[in-house]
Amino acid sequence: MSFTIATTIDEAVAALAAGARPIAGGSDLVVGARHGKVPLPDDMVAIDRIPELSTIDRAADETAIGAAVNHARLMTDPRIVEEFTAVADAAALVGSPATRNVGTIGGNVMNASPAMDTGAPLVVLGASAVLRSSAGERRLPVEELWAGPGATTATPDELCVALAVPNAAGRHGSAYVRLEYRRAMEIAVVGAAASVTLAADGTVAAARVALAAVAPTIIEVTGLGELLEGQTLNEATLDAVAEAASARSQPISDLRASDHYRRHTVGVMARRAVEAAGRRATGEQIAVPVNRALGIGAA
């Protein structure tokens, strides 16, 4: 057994190659182990003190969000709030101030919970996970990363070092909303993210919607292009979004909601996400998180 603290990506990657598992805040790993769900790994390498993992770097065409950037920073960083607003909406809903301090975007993505909050926003924003191993680096669209509840297609020696998100262009807005029963330490009953780009005439030029907690992984609502492109966002088109989202969902019943209830409410969330993203695309300021600004979820 071993526990080491890495201060560079190379050190962390070498530890993974030798069989260690990474730990950042431990908010999933330690809680899971204390539940008896999965024991703590024998060999761990701490990755929370690697400066390169905590940067948000905006290049000409994309922004790299370091894997160890925590939720508290995601919800307040001006670049994230301005350009990748759905990610900020999601981060602001995670846990409590304490969990937002220790929980990271890389941890959220690699833990691969179907109910993760940052996942659907990353899908609609076209993000890729940047995975590093001693063999080199590869990029994977996030939707190809998730393989099922708690499972990814990353190999054990790969470290997620960043989420690369294309920079927003034109009249663009995004939003993430979720159904929740309480305001803190809550997990999405269902969630939906939307990304909307408007044409000069106010019609939809491009739109994407992704759903949380209604399938074994985060899923995208396909076929939205035909429904929305060239149309304005109105009651009829938003109804169509809701219908498409409900039809796409494959929810389970558990103690928090029945499959029937989830299928219905995920449509409502998708509709509200598209509505909020569309309003943001016009330049309207809706404060982060949308759930609070528009009174969605727990009262």
Place this chain on the structure above:
Amino acid sequence: MKPESIVPVTLRVNGIEYSLAVGQGRNLLGAIRNEVGLTGTKEGCDDCECGACMVLLDGQPVNSCSYLAVQAEGREITTVEGLAHGRDLSPIQAAILEAGGVQCGFCTPGMLMSATALLDRNPTPSREEIKVGLGGNLCRCTGYGRILDAVEQVVSIG
């Protein structure tokens, strides 16, 4: 199951360094209560839900039940025992007493730590911002109103 390996760790708690040997999977809460011997920090749910175990790590609130002791190496840990200076209570400690924000008292250390962190990052929170700031702390004596009042009192005194 392999025996857990014991790891040396230096924890700096309320300004004092403690050189300890802890199990690799030991949580920070256990190390603070049992190795360091400061029992003001409480174990409630032991599941990262209730906030009774809240401590500050480099000034930020952390659920110590669900944080590994070895990960706190070299960081500045503040527990409820670190808030007062001698017999002088910190402003939020004094306010929570005055406002009657303590009933059974079990959640109080965690509430104080979250409130301290909140007031450090935002000295003038609104009532809504106070609710968000204390969002990870549960009180089962139904004392939320007076706890929120106590934080507001500190804000109004400035």
